[in-house]
Amino acid sequence: MDGTAQRASTGVPAIERDEGWYAERRTEILRSMAEVERHTLATNIVGTAVIIAFSQLLPNAQSFLLPAILRFVAIGLTSLVYVRIRARLATGASIDGVYRACILVGTLAGASWAYLILPLFLEPTFHPAAFLVLAGALIATSLVITNTSSLPQIWVAFCASFLLVFWFGMAGAPEEFRMPVLFGITVILLAVAAFAIGAARNRIFAAGMLVDNRRLGEDLAEALAEAEFLAKRDPLTGLYNRRAMFEGDTMSEMDRHLLLIDIDNFKQVNDLYGHDMGDRVLIRIGQVLRDTLREIGGHGHKAARLGGEEFAVVLCIADEQEADFVAEKLRAAIAELADEFDMAERLGTASVGISTFAGDERISDALQRADNALYAAKAAGRNTVRRFTS
Structure with missing residues (x-):
């Protein structure tokens, strides 16, 4: 909707969508993501621990130890980055550098989840714990994609690193089900991403509305201040009138x-x-x-x-x-x-x-x-x- 249409339909002056507006919207989305991360950190840690505990019931339990360490390292680094983001947002400081770090930890997170499920296919087993590990990992990756889908650079980095590590690792899997697994996991991940992108529109719209409301409020405050100034001041000299x-x-x-x-x-x-x-x-x-x-x-x-x-x-x-x-x-x-x-x-x-x-x-x-x-x-x-x- 252009500015004229917006004014006609709502009676509210249109907000200019300049680079600053998009930067503010991104900041609000990142603020929301940081709050979600803060409130779900404990759940993330416990959920990952449960998945790894199930992996230790499998015949190749030792194959999950290094992926488990990498997964907890990813959780720790992600938490530190989001703590930094919340601190900078609270003080109004620039988040550009921290945002780039957020993309990097997203990349590490995607790779760590792919690395964690690879032993399931490199040494296949029909043990019930294998299905629990796979289901838990896919649910966790789906939640990560859903939370980050409002910022394409983060979720794309997460998905790309997941798929690259998984595809590369599957080169060592048994040939008879290598392609079906690659195809299936890729389709599942892309389907989740497509759903998350659709769901992200509401968050993006809400963040945009928040920026619009803030800018309108600032414009209104500025107009009121100017009106108050003009009510008491001479516009030419700035002295009292x-x-x-x-x-x-x-x-x-x-x-x-x-x-x-x-x-x-x-x-x-x-x-x-x-x-x-x-x-x-x-x-x-x-x-x-x-x-x-x-x-x-x-x-x-x-x-x-x-x-x-x-x-x-x-x-x-x-x-x-x-x-x-x-x-x-x-x-x-x-x-x-x-x-x-x-x-x-x-x-x-x-x-x-x-x-x-x-x-x-x-x-x-x-x-x-x-x-x-x-x-x-x-x-x-x-x-x-x-x-x-x-």
């Missing part, structure tokens, strides 16, 4: 100072140099306000773009002279920006009005006083700071 500045509308704890900053002759900046230049100037002013508030230290300072070329700054400073010093510092820094952009005289500088307001006072009231002080700064020739006096 007018709504965020007046949120709550009252400040507490201490007396503060409100600075109302207006960029001088900003309309002429846009007219003479273009709106792109105007936006660049506003962005740099936003950087100056943030940097200055960071330099003075303390907590609770706030800078906002109220609209157009008008900015507001709340200073959590009790001392009036210190607040006036910060206001003058901001004015001078903005004037330097006018020189930085090589603008004509009296363009791009800032006029600043200051008002002190008590902790329980409405910001809107303090803003009105700061606006009056701003008009006084404009009347004084612009590019200056004025404090409101009653």
